[in-house]
Amino acid sequence: MAPPSSEVTSLLKRWSAGDLEARDQLIPLVYDRLRRLAHQHVRPGEHSLSTTELVHEAYIRLVDAPALDLPDRAHFLAMASQIMRNLLVDRARARTAAKRGGARTQVELVEALWVSDEQLDSVTELDAALRRLEAVSPRQGKLLLHRYFGGLSLEESATALGVSLATAKRELRSARAWLALELRGESLV
DSSP states (O other), X not given: OOOOHHHHHHHHHHHHTTOHHHHXXXXXXXXXXXXXXXXXXXXXXXXXXXXXXXXXXXXXXHHHSSSOOOOSHHHHHHHHHHHHHHHHHHHHHHHHHHHTSOOOOOOOOOSSOOOOGGGHHHHHHHHHHHHHHHHHOHXXXXXHIIIIISOOOHXXXXXXXXXXXXXXXXXXXXXXXXXXXXXTTOOOO
């Protein structure tokens, strides 16, 4: 059962204020949600990075981050999404560098994006496209990040970005269209 959001929010505010005891109390409360987010990226037997490893690496980066400002659960999940994205992209870049330009594989963009070893090479392309979108429209870039890398619901993404659900839906449609063209090589930038 999920902890009450008010309890999570209270602990996040205390942690943001520097209370490390609040951080230690928070992590067990949100660990299952972090595992579900990571599981969307990592399928057993198809990836050399396990769900547990992704969660633990994300946790290490979270606790090592200086001066966090996490006012609520949605913002926490958005930050965790960003960290998981960075971990996967770093891993993909390292693998691509090791292969020195191996064959490229197309990434199919689906709501709960997971990345197999065969798709790692294309994660860097997806990351580059998301960075270009964030340069043009930061909010649309963050929406795609939340949905595809973080597995956040549209409602959670809207809350994290401080916009209405209708605005989030409209901007997500636009961002998806932009990204689809960008990944096909029909750059709009």
